[in-house]
Amino acid sequence: MVTLSKTGVYLMNGREVVADTEENRARLAGLQPEQARQGTMAYRILEAHNTSSNMDKLKIKFDAMTSHDITYVGIVQTARASGLEKFPIPYVLTNCHNSLCAVGGTINEDDHMFGLSAAKKYGGIYVPAHQAVIHSYMREMMSACGRMILGSDSHTRYGALGTMAVGEGGPELVKQLLGKTYDINRPEVIAVYLTGKPDPRVGPQDVALAIIGEVFKNGYVKNKVMEFVGDGIANLNVDYRCGIDVMTTETTCLSSIWATDSAVQDYFEIHGRPDAYREMRPADVAYYDGLITVDLSTVEPMIAMPFHPSNTYTIRELNANLGDILREVERVGAQQLDAPNIDFKLTDKIVDGRLKVDQGIIAGCAGGTFDNLCDAADILSGRSIGSDEFAMSVYPGSQPIYLELVRNGSIAKFMEAGAAVKTAFCGPCFGAGDVPANGALSIRHTTRNFPSREGSKPGNNQIASVALMDARSIAATAVNGGFLTPATDLDVSFGKPAYHFDRAIYQNRVHDSYAHGNPMLDLKFGPNIADWPAMSALTDDLILKVVSEIHDPVTTTDELIPSGETSSYRSNPLKLAEFALSRKDPAYVGRAKEVQKAEHARLAGQDPKATLPELAEAVALFETVKPVDALRTGVGSVIFAVKPGDGSAREQAASCQKVLGGWANIANEYATKRYRSNLINWGMLPLLIEEGALPFQNLDYIFLPGIRRAVEEKADTITAYAAHGGELVPFPLTLGQLTDDERRIILAGCLINFYRDNK
Template identity: 60%
Template sequence: MVTVINKGVFLYRGEKLLGVENEITIDDIKRLERNNYVTGDESISDLNPEKARMNTMTYKVIQNHNVSNSDREIKIKFDALASHDITYVGIIQTAKASGLTQFPIPYILTNCHNSLCAVGGTINEDDHIFGLSAAKKYGGIYVPAHQSVIHQYMREEITKCGSMILGSDSHTRYGALGTMAIGEGGPELVKQLLGKTYDFTYPEVIAVYLEGKPHIGVGPHDVALSIIGEVFKSGFVKNKVLEFVGPGISSLSVDFRNGIDVMTTETACLSSIWHTDDKVKEYYRKHGRLEDYSKIEPGTLAYYDGLIKVDLGKIEPMIALPFHPSNVYKISELNKYPYEILKEVEAEGQRQLNNSQIRFNLTDKIVNGRIKVNQGIVAGCAGGSFENIIKMATLLKENSIGNDYFDVSVYPASQPIYMELTKQGATENLMSAGVTIKTAFCGPCFGAGDVPNHNGLSIRHTTRNFPNREGSKPWEGQIASVALMDTLSITATALNGGILSSAMEIDIPNLDITYEFNKSSYNNRVFNGFKSPKMEEPLKYGPNISDWPELQPLSDNLLLKIASVINDKVTSTDELIPSGEASSYRSNPLKLAEFTLSRKDPMYVKRAKDIQLLEEKRKLFLQGNDISVIKDIVDVFSEIKEKENISDEELNELISNTSIGSTIFAIKPGDGSAREQAASCQRVLGGVANIAVEYATKRYRSNLINWGMIPFIITNLEKEKLEVDDYIFIPKIKEVVIMGKENITGKIISPKGSRNITFKLEKMTEDEKDIILSGSLINYYASKGR
């Protein structure tokens, strides 16, 4: 089904693997090429990996956008940017404070996350009005609410073969259309708006080799979940690029490819790119952009750092059970052993929730030996494609989803898709069957729409199923959960009245799917001001849109106090700062910060504020040298004085040059969303660092740095046991950052005594160092006079 090969492999003419068992040999290639083929300046017999690396699609696209003088240390300028309505306000505010005059490249502002305007009174629509005013002022492209989810609009209107796009959403993936796309936190988009670059070390490239043809009951989510289940936990593709190749691609429609591609985010890879063909060419033609198509393919002999081999014909309908897209099972296996599997998932989920007040139950969904679910959802950039929905409509025609506790909602990913579904009679078929059809909206993906009932189980063709991401509020004793499934199996479940079913259990006819793209709704509603900024236009602010509070630069020394310790194997950005209702406050840093870690550690905000107050008291002490002002931390500084062997006279200088800030420890924080607020909310509450065994994604580490927070790595977790309220003194931290030192020694000061602790600070670029020293990206640009 899916085989992972953790060694370098060569790919010949995009289809034949060299160096993999039962595939071709160098002698086969010589015979095929009649010994005439050369790669670069080398004969094929040399099999030079470094030469052959340059024949990957990834290398070609990246180097075409690389403005550095190195093919190793990459500096990218993107072709377009994309944000939605819970990220663009902060990005524009930050860029404006840093000297923005106009958008230098197409910047698409979509409104698909808070588009219901259902929480907080006027604040959501206030953000939309701000977005339109910014598009007019700076020359942007504004897509009103309900017109399209962010990634569908980019697919339909902005992608281009060989181009690169940066988006402030983690599922920014358009590889199937020949576009390399990366999801990042907002500050990275700010850099692009100011003419700066996106910097990284050239990544490893992993071939995803597709062969065979999927069974008729298998959909894109089944393939995607199969891959995620094999690679996520091992970190095999973390921060690497997935390059989709092989003869199996030709058997897949473009919608099917897009459905796989958008889920590559859940593997923790950096980006993706696919071999393009006549089907992709036809996609561009139908969308009126034939000139944006070009053939993207590897060179004659390309080298990859690893291989994921996928036999499409052996993929079965899959399900990702709570609480992660990698928690994957065959639906047939789950239905054969429902109690055993759900009991195990139940136990792990309860541990992950770490809340004794909530009873997480899945086995109670077993009725007469089968699993009964409460809700089915098909939505967003993964599920809301024309092909998914037209198949569901065909299968549900003249059928019923029933009038019991099970219900189904469908969200077409764009207004053009909705119009074509209506034109072909699909909406009538769905509505007649009892399905509720809604407009383009990402809400079910992150807990802002269709929140299930307490203890409910929802099956969804969406992107994620993290704890409480569906919208339940654990602090109010609520729990619900989501399992990810393909639309075809959700349809099979609907036909069986909510009994969890595989699409292999129903008859699926061969469907002749035709689609015509009608962009009249875009022509009539989308504002396109690119290259026509009107600086005289005012930005329109609502009362919830506020500036960032002042953020302090890095001091000579640091005194950290631990405000939270998270021992889960992985901590998602949803747990660091929740989505759902909290998203409505993303334009107000102080209000949003009140939600920080609320689902994981409800006491974090109070602890962080108490530590923030210690820093305020330290500043008061500096104004009058009254030691009683800092009585809360006198003992800590006295301990430092003793350990550092400094005099009484030097103590005041030590206090003067040592700022106090909070930190959190998590084993592997930052999985999932690109949301910068996972870092910025900690910063607003006085956070100055994170401590981790590793960071789940590049984008989370980047977010920490861009908000002036130091991303420490702990080198010996077993030895360096950390607890809430421990202090950690790190001397000469400013010098450490300036010098680029990777190994740092600090001192833990706790009631259990003092001891040394060693951190690692992985290599940072010169710009990243300056951002940390300045205290944030905003401060950095202000100091540069930009």
């Protein structure tokens, strides 16, 4: 289904793939890769948005931005503390994450009113709850060929509509609000060559999971741009393309872009924005740093088993080897959960030799598209999901989609079959909607299936599981009594009704003050909306206590700060921090707070050892290296994780550590650029240590003498010292590549300090 090249390739006339060999370079009259790289669509879009004179060191300004109600309060608060006067570009604030969280009384709606007041004051676009999920609205109303959009949600992807979009942590949006730039090295570009035509019963999630399964573990596209080309694109409608595109986030790529055609032109015409279209394709000769070839005609219905979108199998393969695969998923899953009190079981779902699931969900930016829901409705038409344990819900991605489904009869098909139809909401993607019973297995056409993404709480002895599937196979399973069924097992014809976009829905409800903000208006603060606490500049030296040690191959942002009901506290940094690592290491918060007491004592001019007596023994060891000035040596916490930061763009995965006194992470590798950027923007050191035996363990102290000078002078290696087993153990750390501004942010202590001090 999917193959990967081992070398870079030239793409000739958008069709012919030529491997990068000396022989072929000679055939191309000595054309070198660097010259041909300029022929990619990605290069030309980046060049058009780069404000520096150096295409290797990009300084990007975006055309528009977007945030949802888990992130926008913190972003506006950070920007306001840094000198925000107005939103300089269109900034869309959607309300699709907190709209159903029934925790915290008025908290969620207080956040929404804050967002509306911010749109009025600074000149923004406010989309009320239940109108649209963030990415559906951005596709419908803000995408345009050749445009770049930045979002504070990791699934910010509109490449199928010719828009390069990037999901980042909130501080990167703050920089844009303050007129600054997004600074990155020019990313490599990987071609995704689509050929063939998929079976009508195979959907975009099947194609996406096939790709993710091949490229996630080997990092083939990590922090790179995926550029979709090939004659297979013409065999996919635009919703189908968007369904594949939004899932590219799960490959850990930086962004995506697709060649555009008349289907995209029709999309913009339907949505009343014909000027947003222009044809986009690679130059006659374009060079790519790698090639993913996807034969769409060979893609089968897929399933991603718990607990990651890359844990993929064909449904045929799973059904044929059910016991063996489920036992392996149980084994690996139990290790990932690291919760001895949880009996993680899937083999108990085997009934008469078949896998019986408990729930089916089609929702959000990935599943809730018009095409997906029409096809699922056709499968369900005239049938029933039954009256037993199996339940099904569908969430159209926006009110315009919902209305059209009502008009063409699809909603009636769902309801008659027994499926619940709900409004636009992202909850099923992060564990805040349709939470199944303990021990249940939910199949979902959503974006992720990390632990607790279905709403269970392993720390409270509750566990349920999510497997990702395409809407068509979910519907096929639903009409088959909950027994796992690929849609290709059914004989079904799809009506494929035309889509008609009703713009009046947004005209009647969306508040648009772009370029017309009123600075005299006040922001509306609910009692839970709090300012960021004061944060200190980086000290000359640092003493860090290791307060959590995580050896999972990958640590997700959900494990660093849980999603779900904690969303209600996103606007209160201190309250939210209480949930940090709560489902991975429940002792973390208490340990970090104990260390933070010593730092608070230092800042008050007191000896931190008096507050934290255990520190004295470590200091005695460290003073054999360098005298420890109690008032000029910061004291804080640090976590070690093998590869932290996969998943969400939520800055709170880093900021909660900072609020609790965290000064750094130590890792073998960072899973995503966005998590590493979040650490930096909150003034935390993104330290790297080579893979192998650690010179420290949990609860040890680490000394970083001269750390401020090392950051200032761009030291290649930092010599750290661990107080381990009563002995001093030196070991090397690195910071990786940092821009000058990133160094200044770390030195200042956080982004807020940096901009406040440099107004």
